[in-house]
Amino acid sequence: MKPKPIDDITAAFPVDVYHLMPPEKEIPEKYWRIVDDSWPGKLFTALFFNGLVNLKLIPREGVDAQAAFRHIRAIMGSFQPKHEYKEAACRYLFDHWFVSATWEERK
Numbered sequence: 001m002k003p004k005p006i007d008d009i010t011a012a013f014p015v016d017v018y019h020l021m022p023p024e025k026e027i028p029e030k031y032w033r034i035v036d037d038s039w040p041g042k043l044f045t046a047l048f049f050n051g052l053v054n055l056k057l058i059p060r061e062g063v064d065a066q067a068a069f070r071h072i073r074a075i076m077g078s079f080q081p082k083h084e085y086k087e088a089a090c091r092y093l094f095d096h097w098f099v100s101a102t103w104e105e106r107k
Contacts, residue, residue: 003068040094051106
């Protein structure tokens with residue numbers, strides 16, 4: 001799965017995002033864990049609940065980091081999918097499109 005272009009309206013009001021998400025049964029079990037100490041799990045939690053400053057994402061070869069992050073943010077901002085599915089999908093996509101990341105949580 002490659003990042004899909006996200007227009008400004010979808011970025012601001014992400015309503016229909018299922019087409020941006022991997023199918024539930026294709027997301028490996030490790031991304032569904034409630035407690036996830038992996039960097040994608042920590043990043044999702046920090047970004048979703050607190051906000052971040054100084055985020056630096058290291059993309060995998062051939063991945064447009066800005067497009068990938070915008071794609072993930074659209075999923076995160078939607079009320080459509082169940083939270084558990086949204087969280088697992090975002091963790092999976094962070095790990096699929098990025099090697100690692102550093103960030104600071106907003107205080």
